[in-house]
Amino acid sequence: MTGTTTAPERGRPAGGGPSGGRSGSFLGGRRGGLRGRPMLYTSYGADQAIWNTPAKRAWTLALVAVVLMLPFVLSRDLTSLLTTVFIFAIGGIGLNLITGYAGQVSLGHAFFMGLGAYTAAIFGGEATDSVVGLGLDMAIWLPMAGIVPAAVGLLVAPLAARVRGLYLAILTLGLVFIGEHIFKEARSITGGAGVGRAPAEPVLFGLDLRARYHVFGHILSREAVFYFVCFAIFVVMAIAARNLTRSKLGRAFAAVRDRDVAAAVMGVSLQRTKTLAFTISSFYAGIAGALLVLVIGRVTPTNWNLFLSIDFLAVILIGGIATISGSILGAAFVVLMPRLVSELADVVPFISTSPGSGFLSVFQLQTMLFGALIVVFLVLEPRGLYGLWIRVRNYWKAWPFSH
Amino acid sequence: MSELISLGLIRGLGIGSTYALLAVGFVIIYRATGVINFAQPALMILGAYVTSVFATSVGIPFPLAVIAAMAVLALVGLATERVALRPMVGKLPFAAAMVTVGVFIVLFVVAHRLIGAQVRTVGDPWGLERMSVFGIGVAQVDVAKIVISMVAIGAVGLFLARSRLGLAMRATSMDQEVALAQGVNVGRMFGLAWAISAALAALAGMLIGTAAGGFDAVLALVALKALPVIIVGGLDSIKGAVYAGLFIGVAEALTRTYQPQYAPWLGANFDVVVPYVIMIVVLVFRPYGLFGTREVERV
Amino acid sequence: MTAAPLLEVDDLTLRFGGMTAIDQVGFTVDDGELFAIIGPNGAGKTSIFNCLSGVYRPQQGRIRFRGEELLGQRPDHIARRGVARMFQNIELFDNLSVLDNLMLGRHQHLNYGTLSALVYAGRAKRAEIENRRAVEDIIDFLEIEAIRRSLVGMLPYGLKKRVELGRALAMAPQLLLLDEPVAGMNVEETEDMARFILDIRTELGITMIMVEHDMGLVMDIADRVLVLDFGQWISLGPPSAVQNDPAVIKAYLGETA
Amino acid sequence: MLAIENLDVVYEDVILVLKSVTLEVPRGEIVALLGANGAGKTTVLRAITGLLDIHRGSITRGSVTLDGRPIDHLDAPGTVAAGIGQVMEGRRIFTEFTVEENLRIGAHTADRDTIGAGLERAYTLFPVLAERRTQVAGYLSGGEQQMLAMGRALMAQPDYLLLDEPSLGLAPLLVQQMKDLILEINEQGTAVLLVEQNAAMALSVASHGYVLETGKIVMDKSAEALRADDDIREFYLGLADEGAVSFRDVKHYKRRKRWLS
Amino acid sequence: VDDDDGAEDETPEVTEEDDPADEDEPPDEGEADGIAFDIGVTEEPCPEAVNPDNGCIYLGVLSDLSEGPFAALAIPITAGQGAFWQRVNEDGGIGGFDIDIATYTRDTLYDPQEHSARYREIEPNILALAQTLGTEPTEAILSDMDSDDVIGAPATWWSGWHFEDSDQGLILESGYSYCIESQIGLDWAAANVAEPSSVLAVGYPGDYGGDSAAGVEAWAEANDVEFAGWVETAPDAVVGSQDAAIGQVVGSGADVVVLAVGPAEAAAIVGGSIANGFEGQFLGSVPTWNPALLDSPAGEALKAVYLHIAPWEGWEADTAGHEAMRESVGGDLPDNEGFIFGWVWSYPIKAALEAAAANEDLTRAGLRSAVDGLEVDYEGMLPTATFGGDPDETATRTAVINRPDEDAPLGVSTVEADVTGETADAYEYTSACA
């Protein structure tokens, strides 16, 4: 049996590449990625790794280094914005797992995020006259913020697994509306509509994340401290999701998405796979919700509405369906774009920064651009930013032979 | 008893028939193009606005204003389809649905900009007037809603079932390529579906905009009620949209009349979620709604 | 014939609304046999496959596989019992590579849980690599090395059929259902497919049921042939016998067979 | 005459599927187009009927003419109006329509009188359809669906009928009937371009045949000449010199034949 | 897990800092004319300076300026504030500085998330907030404001702003609270319309409707009148129509209904209830009015049975403050009363800036400490107010009763000004009402 395989050329997958590739074994080398032949693998393990080329590894390391540097150079405000990017990326990955990978369009993400935020607030928030709170450590409330929504996802899944396509989309939309009603009514937990409550206390292993710390002679603002924590959580969750998608479950997700009857005949349990997708996605949503309200500063029942769900659909559609890196790009886009627009507003004509004058307000411009970009992206590049990135990459790889 | 009829049944049928109107718009686009049109709420509120402009600012007679507004919105629908949806033909329905979300966002901003922060009135002749039906006092506007919606839906239904264009539209919805091969101009059918649906939305917008305090742009979100309606009725069934719209309207009205008194523990404004609760219950028993066709699962 | 047959179908009846697609059909298939089902369009051949693999729920009847009742079981359970199939209209996962399609066939042989999938180390990693080996064997067997990483959607029809066969083989089945494996193929491609089917039988020893309209192929390679018409059993026997059965000629073959 | 000259077709801007294809369908004749899977037969039909663009394909060179008039710029409705009808691969009837609605939609471009005449013609050609005119088409058997598809294509009274693998998946008996029908339709004055895998059937009705291999026409002969050709006999008709080969005796090695044109 | 998150590895090496001062962002500290300042104050003139020789104090505005539920009010509120500070600048500014609120005006849509994001965006550049609209959004940024030493004027009449517990002494409110408002309104109605036997509250949940309803309930209890309940409703965009509220109003049999909703909703409830045979009186909280309602189908009903409560007098009143306000727009009319709100709400910040300038300390800390004991002169628009004392003594408890009137400038004319009420005066103010 062959121990080595050579992947066909990285461009368009159609047609046959060089076959066999048995010669690879003569070259030895334990790990894949021999110099000069980055696509040659000498073991299945190396072939299946996430960072399977030296270029990918170098890029990733450089990126991580830059991300770790940023809070030292950016303002607190921008640091917070980037923290929001990580949180949106976590939520986006969760939605991409169920909608992108498993093909179950969910408009209910906001509901699960809300559940996460309130679970966190119950376990980690402070009790007041009007709301309950246990004041526990983040090491407890953060996992709980994922587990409880996951459990609710598990409960909802049997019904959700029965309905398909756009029926499911609207069913999950129902969750958002019913959830909002429950959030408004469960006053001892949520504070009620128009009032809300303070989020969980970010105290991790006894360290107060809202304080400032000296690190290597630098002073970290509270925004920076929280930034690092969110980044760490994000990295762990992104890698876990990536692992999931290259495992048998990832393939099962895709199979259920593309042809569910055939998948079942292959031995994939539809019920189990959909349930799993729902549960895991809700876990990610819960974590994202719990972290997001820490950036906002308050949990309110009306926050978890259809528009939040739509933001996350935009994350995965603009970023790229069924890719983890796409979810991250999409999150960056959705979070940073409005800010960019407001920075640019001064130079765009007809846009007013003061109310009541000008053709459109900055916010209206942001919203409109957001809507228009969703349309433009889906029309021009159905694979989203990730697809764009692949195109750019292929262009440079083919250089100087590109036309 | 009269409360039951005037605040429960008639009000419910009134609002329910506007839901049905909106739902039929959703169904027409869904059947022709396989897409759920999330831009419908924005089209609806633009319809209310245009009616208001014609009837109150321009000052033409109200019925003409309504027809003119429907025509304007039909053009908006046509244009939207041509610009944003046509390129999505043959792509994932979910992606196309997301495009309509993008369109919604854009049109909603436009509606906000046009309507402004102040409230407007559509200039309808009914106001808060009441009339007597079989000795029971009911609001004229409720009767108007029922009659106008049902006439409009009936006309559209007849068109789809009987006319050659109707047949071609249905064919388009089943298989675009084959429809093309029969000489059906598929693009034109898509445009037609959007135009009809937008005109119905405009009509619904006018009816919903008759609220005593006038309307503002955010009232558009009321159109989302049509989503549980089309699920209960079945995404591809016009008949279902009508029955479910009326049923949900009445259920909602009865809930708001009696729930605060008899089941206060369900919380304030429980009627808002009633359509969704009904939808979930229906889906438990019928995953394709009451009248929807089951997707054929043949291998 | 030895011991109990591999598959026993009894009194199978399937109705859609008022229409009876399968009407009290019964037959048995022995271990190692290449059994064929033929019949006019709409006779219910594919429907029998759909009942065997759990996609349709027949109203009555019994399907015993190695003595175990399959009727009423979910498709994924039946797959685990060792029944694999090819579909009449190719049902591959177009957005996945050939490799991933075949790995999906190994789904039930990959025994690790969600948590270890999230970590992708130890058990999960080992299982993936072991099963990858099994898949590479099949790639070798079907001579599709060159297209391993191609997206299935981009492949020509003939190769897709072969990949679909590979995916079914990856399941390491005991019973393989082939629904019109050579439909739409020219003579040359048909010959290739025939060769693979024969090799599967001799080298892998897998029992097969084949539905096919290509009489040349059926008569050449099948051991026994069941003929259906309008859901009803009309004939069963070795190819030579069936070929000359007047009922079969009238319903199916026409004067020139 | 329907003529294709030096036609190149490309999918997704990169995949060249037809290379300089030239073929002719004279008025009133039956012409067969043979070829292996993926050779590009369906693509030829799409190029004629203006259905390429929805498959993201385009003509990059050459021309399609109908009686000397170029038609390659027409969209699908345009070609139907120009007198070309087609039966697509895999029947593709409207399963939720009744039989009669299916037929009516075929006459979408025609006027009222034509519809009446068309219905009458379809029901005389296919009596079985007349029996089921109000039934939902999805419940017809495979053969009946194939007939319905042909009837639908005839509704607009085309001068040319394009058939894409009408025998695919049909039982032997039905293949026989299909053959007779094609001849009958042709006798009524409609020219037929018959795309087939089933070379035996195609060559028994056609007067002329083309063989398409990986996008190139490699043979262009009368049907009679094709039937006599050794390569055709071996690779398309499955007949060796001593008659049919048994599949049991096929040797296990690659024997792909490269045609020289 | 094989991750590479260096962030967690660093945590053990950190040491908590004891001094919470803003060492990480050395502000452009400076001194001008002997006045110390740090963040949000520059020696350079404002972008569109009235007095080019002055420095500039930047104030932020976080408001609902386009698509949020209160945009109709918020836009004129912000315009009113603009006019107010323009006047201050034209009078020479404060302590050698002009005041700019335009540069850091942000639209936050009445959304807490947007509010805190925008706050963080402008925080490094502002001295204080000239406006932070909405209770919930303001609460979302309160703890940040606390650690940043940023004070602000609210655009909400929540009772909690009176209390140190709820606002850390950072929020400088003006006028009564909704809770007092409804009590004064009921006191007045009992005296001038008819003694009610049953009162009902209808409102949005939370700081607005909740606060108002708490006042209604307290009033009913104090006067031994039946409290028919609190009907919780929500904007039309959420509940579709006010039919639910109408049904409950009609069914309640109350004599007086206090509304704390939006203008369109108020009109729908009043019109709908009357059409369905309700015969009681409606009192509307400040935000329930919009002049456009007179043209709505409910216009007639409103004129018949609706009275509007306001914390200060309408457009035409005869005080020095009103005079200056009218002058600022040169005879034009604003869209609605929001303009007056914005104008009045600006006085406390002006007073605080003046006090800080007088102390020669325009740093944030200096400004914050100037709040305690601050006296605010409203040029007659409101009684003089004092911050930092016992709310039970210092809270404003006067109101103005208006009625709809087509001929009046903003659709309402004053029925009675400087209204006080027995129950309202006696109300024991120890914590936020709701």
Ligand SMILES: Nc1ncnc2c1ncn2[C@@H]1O[C@H](COP(=O)(O)OP(=O)(O)OP(=O)(O)O)[C@@H](O)[C@H]1O
């Ligand atoms: N899901 C279904 N719903 C309704 N009718 C069905 C369904 N599946 C199959 N049928 C009907 O059952 C009958 C048998 O169909 P089946 O697909 O088994 O035929 P077949 O023998 O495989 O024919 P072919 O040779 O054309 O593939 C047909 O009349 C078909 O229309």
Ligand SMILES: Nc1ncnc2c1ncn2[C@@H]1O[C@H](COP(=O)(O)OP(=O)(O)OP(=O)(O)O)[C@@H](O)[C@H]1O
């Ligand atoms: N939409 C498309 N995009 C890309 N490639 C395509 C597309 N349609 C067809 N092809 C490719 O073009 C080639 C010719 O396809 P075509 O369908 O014309 O072949 P065919 O001769 O009709 O085959 P078959 O016998 O399978 O019907 C094939 O290799 C096919 O993969």
Ligand SMILES: [Mg+2]
């Ligand atoms: Mg079949």
Ligand SMILES: [Mg+2]
């Ligand atoms: Mg073809």
